[in-house]
Amino acid sequence: MKAQEMWKVADGSGITVAVVDSGFKPVPGVPREAVLPGVSVMSPPIGQPDKTYPAHDDVDGHGTTMTAAIVGDGTGGGPKGLAPGAKVMPVRTSLGTPMAFATGGEGAKGIRYAVDSGAKIINLSWGDHFSFDRIKESVQYAQSKGALVFAAMGNEGEGNNAVNLIAMIPGVIGVGAIDETAEGLKLSSHGPEMDLSAYGSKAPVRCKDNTAWCVRDGGTSYATALASASAALVWSAHPDWTATQVARVLIETAGGPADGAKRNNWIGYGAIRPRMVLLEKAGNPGAPDGDPLAPAPTNTPAPTPSQTAAAPAEAAAAEAGLPWQWMTIGAVAAAGLGLAGTLILKRRRS
Template sequence: MKAEDMWKVSQGGGVKVAVIDSGVNPTSALSGRLSAGKDVSGAPGGATDDPVGHGTSVAELIAGNGRGDNVAGLAPKASILPIRTAGEGIPGARDTSTLEKAVRFAADSDAQIINMSLGGYGDKELESALNYAKKKGKLMFAGTGNDGNGENRTPYPAGSSDVIGIGSVDSTGKVADTSGNGRHVSLAAPGVDMPTSCGDSLEDHCTGEGTSYATALASASAALIWSKHPDWTANQVARALTETTSILEKDEKPSNYLGYGIVRPKKHLLEGVGEPGAPDKPAFKKNGEFVPAEASLASPSASETAGSRAEGGGGNEAAEKPAAQANEPESSSLALWWGVGVVAAVVVIGGAVTLVLRKRRAG
């Protein structure tokens, strides 16, 4: 992604990302990056207690400081607002219906971006909270799950028309086996062989894959652009981020696995590609159709739109897979999962480095 070159232009300074997750430990990589957060899970501890390690990994990919052996996030000078919500693997959590509270807290905070590397099946209360955050000017990203074969229901929050759903690709740009698929995928980002936090203190390094990590890099990409243009709105950042994708550049149809393509903030930061358009006009119509800057003045009003789901098309045939069906949210509690596929722990034995695969439940 030419991060070092982008960092000469922007490092995400002045942008705060709310990480709604399993909590975020104050690791050395996040020294100077964490602000006071909130715990809505009801579990022992607080927002900076991460019993799973998932939220910490996500936060480090966004804003890790890169000092010494620490992970360097893609937006290393952005700040993190940790919000711990109930979910799989958090002992003592009251229930799994706290995501709505987490979203509303993030909406009322000074964070510009909300990262949700998680999913489940939502309800009307969650949809209302997401719409509230959108109206408050927040830019929201969510993982699309790790079931490469697809499911017959849309995972939320990614399925919301107010949220940009993120798919995952490997280092060659091909769709990862653990990427979600369907109309809820709007954009994609790298999500394979990502550095993650592990060990009892979460100070050790592992590698992992999943749309959780792709979502983190999408949020960080937006932070880089927003830092360069602090007067822009969420709509403008989303449009500049989307207009620089490869699928739109090639004028192809959106893909069920890549949406409108892989995020490439370098195209905007280093080459000046990607127009912001009008500040009050959504980058996406409600049905998922992307509205480019030159057409933004003719797009529907903000009250009528906020969409992010990409229409499942035939674009990028080399990466295309069968599309999943997408249904509307049902009135049921949200059974949250963290979007982690496989985590590989790096173990040093006698000077040799061995990868030990730790299977975790795929989202």
């Protein structure tokens, strides 16, 4: 990705990325000054209505890993963040706790807080079914305020291929994962809702109850963090652009399918390549409003994972993080598995 060269042009300075997730725990590898105070929107447990939770804590490690993917300094065994000059605003939800069933409603509240507090990019590396209507309203509110929203596709590619409903909301950038060769990662949920892809295979992630760094498959969670970081780089270089213009150039400059197709259901429009915008001056931002995404194809069979992005070396240079979390915890797992029955909803662009 030629990160060192990109950072001479822009490193994300001036851009705040809200990581609405499991919070952030100060760990080796993430500079304290890169993380804003943030907020916790966790609901108090039954019987303890006055109990509060600090934003700078994370019992799970998922949100901490997403933060490191964006602003990490590469020390202590952690990844080097793709946008080290950006600021991360942690918005702590119940993700990764026994209260995980509350994540959707909390996340909806957290999205609004983040936008009202100056976040330009909203990173959603999780999904929810039961609170979808509330989340959709919050996402639309964020968009009305000029924010750009990224949502992970999910890690059900080898199961029922359930796709995160948030990725179906018009204007949200659905992010899938690719491997070291730029092929669609088999675990990555896929379909017409996918817009961009980023590396999601082996990488440093927080593990052992957020007490250490380990190497695991990243999946679409960390791929989404890399996409958010890429947007921060582009927006930092072009602060006068709108969310629509940033999204448009990222899509135009993505490393598309190797067969020359405009997009496919495994990598979307392609592997994200911010260096094309910063170093090659590629991409036309176009009008400040409107829809940066072409209509999703209909009645087209999903390609096989052998359909790859055109620039594997660049895509593989990024690092990835924790697997998709909302499929594996408490009631949120049930919500994720329940998506299989809701895929009749079609994504429409306005």
